[in-house]
Amino acid sequence: MERTTPRVDTKNMTVRITTALVFGVFFFSLLWFGDRLWASWTYLAVMALAILLGVREMTLMARVRGFSPSLATGTLVGWGILAHFFLATGGQDPLPLWLVFTVGALVIHFGALFFDANLEEALPSQAITWLGALYLGFGLGFQQKLFMLQDTLPRTGSRLILALFIITWFGDSAAYFVGTFLGRHKLAPRVSPKKSWEGALGNLGGNLLGAFLMQATVCPKWTWVDALALGLLLGIVGQLGDLVESTWKRSAGVKDSCMGVSIPGHGGVLDRVDSLVFAAPVLFAYVHFVHGFN
């Protein structure tokens, strides 16, 4: 098989790390004050912005193929799903999901009847509007839900969000370095030609390292079974989620999800959230069923 010289792009890496640092300082401050009311609202604002940017990238990606999903209605429904998670606390559910979907269906489909000038692509366009709303709305809505969870330890939500990010990022970084230096056997050449089995295993190793680090520090209540299970679960789901987003980009014929606006050194929003979008619901399901969080 083809073999390229191992090479780390140092210039891009510098921009990438700088951006990560700036974002990191903001983000860790938010986690530090996680129990304050304003922190929940700030997190909400960040998630709402990310939903808008993510739906925008999906919309632009689909337009490359001639489809015409709606940025406006997709974002509105995504925000509706986010609002459901923001408002559903302490056994109350003032904006139930069935209501979001009922109003969402009227908004997306009737909106298309009146405002979509390209009804020749009605079926795929309206379907992709929904996909954007679901993908970003649930993916980031579950982050909001996790951030707002409360328990006996202070800042429980912040701890879980930190665990979500550290487990995912440790995996991403390990995959990058292991794949670059040791990658031999292609993982999914049809979908993502740069990925190797070595990188995927490195990814899981990073996930597990991250999970046990979290157990040793901010999540002292986790058993070693929790750390093992979460490392493997989030690692597998995150990597498959990454591949899913790659298939979408390939099917649209774009290499990078960012279309115009990008996070410096990090590409588009979709490229950044693709693992987290699947990992967040799975982490919530785990702490819901295993640890009784609600």
Added chain:
Amino acid sequence: MERTTPRVDTKNMTVRITTALVFGVFFFSLLWFGDRLWASWTYLAVMALAILLGVREMTLMARVRGFSPSLATGTLVGWGILAHFFLATGGQDPLPLWLVFTVGALVIHFGALFFDANLEEALPSQAITWLGALYLGFGLGFQQKLFMLQDTLPRTGSRLILALFIITWFGDSAAYFVGTFLGRHKLAPRVSPKKSWEGALGNLGGNLLGAFLMQATVCPKWTWVDALALGLLLGIVGQLGDLVESTWKRSAGVKDSCMGVSIPGHGGVLDRVDSLVFAAPVLFAYVHFVHGFN
């Protein structure tokens, strides 16, 4: 504008009415025994079958365009949404929607990674799989929910389902006859060339007639405001829902949603449920917010 001779296709009409009678006898028996446990289960079986057939029609329709949505995963997720509505009774919610969507996302997207041979169309295909699951799952899931509602009057759910069908059918029939004999001004030539403004107004007249008939007979608790509001709401939403389905068929280049299997004289399942799918959630939302049903 173009003018065709008013004409009622009597042969097709005979088959159509015969099928409607057979279905009607089965259906009214089910409504008659609406308070029995087996009736809920039978209704569930009918809804599950309709979801399967409806997702199948959407899948085949999309395949005409070269997309490859998954019948298996779309049906499974549609059934998951139906099961949520079936199980959510008396304040209990053993299969919450967030769980259906979390598992559904893994099933649809990871399923596509492993089993979709046509990943060149990954974005529209996976989006259309979701659209089928949402459209049929919520559209028919809300019927199940309505059918199982209980109140002081016996068979409350049956009364609401009867109202849903009568209001919709009276509207459809009125539109057909008024449109055939008086139709002059095209309503939406781009989407559904046969529809006229006269037919649409006839539709609303039929909806209102149906609603006041229901108020006078099986829904004695409705005020005249309820009858007026429900006639107008279900009529408008039902007609727009009908147009939405037409845009999908047009975008796929098919005239009839039925692909192979059809209901004799009635075309495909999608053509039969297109108004109901939007009307059912709106009827539930109305009785939830106005009459306090839960």
